[in-house]
Amino acid sequence: xxxxxxxxxxxxxxxxxxxxxxxxxxxxxxxxxxxxxxxxxxxxxxxxxxxxxxxxxxxxxxxxxxxxxxxxxxxxxxxxxxxxxxxxxxxxxxxxxxxxxxxxxxxxxxxxxxxxxxxxxxxxxxxxxxxxxxxxxxxxxxxxxxxxxxxxxxxxxxxxxxxxxxxxxxxxxxxxxxxxxxxxxxxxxxxxxxxxxxxxxxxxxxxxxxxxxxxxxxxxxxxxxxxxxxxxxxxxxxxxxxxxxxxxxxxxxxxxxxxxxxxxxxxxxxxxxxxxxxxxxxxxxxxxxxxxxxxxxxxxxxxxxxxxxxxxxxxxxxxxxxx
Ligand code: MG
Ligand code: MG
Numbered sequence: 001x002x003x004x005x006x007x008x009x010x011x012x013x014x015x016x017x018x019x020x021x022x023x024x025x026x027x028x029x030x031x032x033x034x035x036x037x038x039x040x041x042x043x044x045x046x047x048x049x050x051x052x053x054x055x056x057x058x059x060x061x062x063x064x065x066x067x068x069x070x071x072x073x074x075x076x077x078x079x080x081x082x083x084x085x086x087x088x089x090x091x092x093x094x095x096x097x098x099x100x101x102x103x104x105x106x107x108x109x110x111x112x113x114x115x116x117x118x119x120x121x122x123x124x125x126x127x128x129x130x131x132x133x134x135x136x137x138x139x140x141x142x143x144x145x146x147x148x149x150x151x152x153x154x155x156x157x158x159x160x161x162x163x164x165x166x167x168x169x170x171x172x173x174x175x176x177x178x179x180x181x182x183x184x185x186x187x188x189x190x191x192x193x194x195x196x197x198x199x200x201x202x203x204x205x206x207x208x209x210x211x212x213x214x215x216x217x218x219x220x221x222x223x224x225x226x227x228x229x230x231x232x233x234x235x236x237x238x239x240x241x242x243x244x245x246x247x248x249x250x251x252x253x254x255x256x257x258x259x260x261x262x263x264x265x266x267x268x269x270x271x272x273x274x275x276x277x278x279x280x281x282x283x284x285x286x287x288x289x290x291x292x293x294x295x296x297x298x299x300x301x302x303x304x305x306x307x308x309x310x311x312x313x314x315x316x317x318x319x320x321x322x323x
């Protein structure tokens with residue numbers, strides 16, 4: 001059920017919420033980003049206590065270890081893209097792991113790594129859903145629309161293109177990873193927190209029909225109404241919700257450890273309410289946590305905040321159930 005009413009503490013213990021084990025899949029790779037360092041993201045999330053926090057909420061956690069990833073060759077763009085071959089190999093490994101995890105009855109949590117990994121995780125979820133005739137919705141929490149193509153991208157960095165690829169616009173090497181092209185109908189993509197979109201990209205986002213709650217809209221209606229609308233839209237479509245959480249959706253004042261920070265992002269309470277409401281909806285079925293870059297962070301502050309927010313996403317409440 002979507003969260004439509006007033007807040008009240010959930011009757012379920014958090015660990016009972018999804019009725020399935022959680023899987024941690026580390027995907028340490030920065031080959032599709034501009035600034036190096038998100039390779040260290042999974043380790044920073046572990047150091048910040050992510051596995052223990054989830055177990056502390058009563059979940060069974062299956063640690064699937066690390067997928068590794070190609071090293072960063074630092075080449076110039078070729079044919080419109082930087083490091084396409086390496087990215088495609090990495091994304092395929094992410095796809096295979098997520099597909100396997102979902103098929104094993106788990107709720108996979110991807111620890112990135114740059115945001116290109118979502119091409120693999122969403123494609124893996126889409127393949128899983130297609131085989132079960134279940135619709136898939138994507139909630140993209142990000143400062144950026146990530147809807148660039150080779151023509152619109154100023155840099156050729158593939159971490160700025162995953163949503164476009166998932167909607168069928170991208171290089172063949174990445175489109176071929178999905179079970180179908182496009183992997184996802186743009187009408188099933190909802191973006192929240194957007195505040196930096198390249199000029200040509202703006203037109204594509206509007207023309208393709210993505211639902212976007214940019215920061216102005218969030219300012220105007222507030223996070224509660226935003227998430228009520230988002231979750232009602234997702235719930236109407238039914239099926240599987242994949243949440244892709246780019247930590248740069250947060251304001252850089254509270255989350256400085258990321259490669260492409262943009263001022264004017266979500267504050268602490270907005271972000272926490274967003275996560276709490278996703279949890280209460282019961283719709284979440286797979287998750288990415290991406291773009292944590294410890295090389296740019298202050299004493300692991302960004303990873304620690306990401307862990308707190310993931311705890312809220314999995315049911316941490318201010319008030320506990322009275323046993
Ligand atoms: Mg992103
Ligand atoms: Mg971003």
